[in-house]
Amino acid sequence: MNNELDNLKSMWRNAAPAEPPAASARAIVNKAKAKRRSSIFFQYGNIAVLSATALVIYIFLWQLYPYHTALGKTGVIIMIGSLVLRIVIEIFSIRKWHHIQLDAHTLQNTRQTLDYYEFRKFIHGSVTYTIVIVYTLAFYCLLPEFSQQVPAWVTVLIGISYPVGAAILIRQIRKGIRREMDDITAISRLSESLQSADDTE
Amino acid sequence: MSKDQKEIFETIYRNYHAMVLQVCTGFLKGDTIQAQDVMQEIFINTWNALPNYRGDSSYKTWLYRITVNTCLQHLRKKKLPVNTEIAALPELPSESNTGKPYNQLYQAIGQLEEMDRLIIIMVLDEMEYSEICKITGISEGNLRVKIHRIKTKLKKIMHHE
Numbered sequence: 001m002n003n004e005l006d007n008l009k010s011m012w013r014n015a016a017p018a019e020p021p022a023a024s025a026r027a028i029v030n031k032a033k034a035k036r037r038s039s040i041f042f043q044y045g046n047i048a049v050l051s052a053t054a055l056v057i058y059i060f061l062w063q064l065y066p067y068h069t070a071l072g073k074t075g076v077i078i079m080i081g082s083l084v085l086r087i088v089i090e091i092f093s094i095r096k097w098h099h100i101q102l103d104a105h106t107l108q109n110t111r112q113t114l115d116y117y118e119f120r121k122f123i124h125g126s127v128t129y130t131i132v133i134v135y136t137l138a139f140y141c142l143l144p145e146f147s148q149q150v151p152a153w154v155t156v157l158i159g160i161s162y163p164v165g166a167a168i169l170i171r172q173i174r175k176g177i178r179r180e181m182d183d184i185t186a187i188s189r190l191s192e193s194l195q196s197a198d199d200t201e
Numbered sequence: 202m203s204k205d206q207k208e209i210f211e212t213i214y215r216n217y218h219a220m221v222l223q224v225c226t227g228f229l230k231g232d233t234i235q236a237q238d239v240m241q242e243i244f245i246n247t248w249n250a251l252p253n254y255r256g257d258s259s260y261k262t263w264l265y266r267i268t269v270n271t272c273l274q275h276l277r278k279k280k281l282p283v284n285t286e287i288a289a290l291p292e293l294p295s296e297s298n299t300g301k302p303y304n305q306l307y308q309a310i311g312q313l314e315e316m317d318r319l320i321i322i323m324v325l326d327e328m329e330y331s332e333i334c335k336i337t338g339i340s341e342g343n344l345r346v347k348i349h350r351i352k353t354k355l356k357k358i359m360h361h362e
Binding site: 004005008009011012015016017021022023025028031032035036101102103104105106107109110113183186187190193194195196 | 245
């Protein structure tokens with residue numbers, strides 16, 4: 001078998017690419033900088049959108065057009081609270097993502113990646129469902145006082161369209177979870193194969 | 202990023218781009234176009250990781266770690282099918298067709314499981330077992346067993362057994 005391996009090694013050496021790289025080192029550095037900028041923009045953009053939403057809700061429903069009933073005020077607090085919770089989780093998720101070291105050995109990198117995906121599964125699953133339920137609860141807390149200010153048909157329309165929107169959102173969440181479950185399965189399998197010598201045959 | 206680090210990066214890129222490209226080509230079953238893309242991704246990651254380089258391993262070993270992790274990440278991103286068992290070797294390009302006998306080697310390596318592919322590539326690249334252990338995190342005993350099994354699988358594939 002060693003002779004055969006030597007042949008393969010020689011074949012491998014002969015296969016070494018001789019052509020110059022398609023991009024210069026400087027071009028790679030520029031791409032790296034651009035990628036880093038867009039990654040930061042994407043990650044913190046999400047937080048910015050959530051924060052702006054919380055701020056708009058606070059300004060409109062607490063400062064400009066405040067709710068007067070205890071139920072209405074509770075609804076606003078729950079709504080803003082659930083958004084703040086989502087923002088905190090998002091920040092935590094980014095920190096966890098930055099914890100993945102691409103220059104760690106494969107086993108360590110795989111564990112870190114698995115840890116991150118497990119966390120994402122948790123926040124995109126249980127936590128997001130809970131937030132949707134709490135947010136819905138808050139929405140219906142606001143509805144009685146809100147309905148006094150608008151025609152009845154508007155209240156009926158909102159009351160009907162909200163569950164439809166929530167159903168679409170839940171469907172999307174379920175799709176996302178399924179995708180991430182596939183990733184978790186693949187990474188777990190890789191992690192197991194690295195730790196065990198009995199994984200084949 | 203200091204001027205020194207730019208110089209270090211340029212040196213790494215100049216010295217190792219061919220090695221990285223070959224690893225990517227072997228990992229991606231001889232697909233040189235995709236391999237070029239993954240190589241770029243690897244050097245982008247290398248640039249971003251450079252401030253964390255502590256010097257506890259050679260640049261080659263360090264770069265190999267980034268290469269292996271990025272290749273595995275690439276498979277997940279692209280959702281490419283992962284081999285779980287030895288499949289019959291499909292329509293290998295013959296030497297006369299391609300003029301490149303090593304295409305058969307790339308195709309054969311491509312029949313292995315993802316991590317096995319990377320391990321055998323390191324073996325073919327004449328890396329010491331201790332270095333492969335540092336890159337993969339596998340113990341030396343475990344690695345020896347794995348390499349033996351991978352060689353047997355590769356032999357089976359190469360000989361259409």
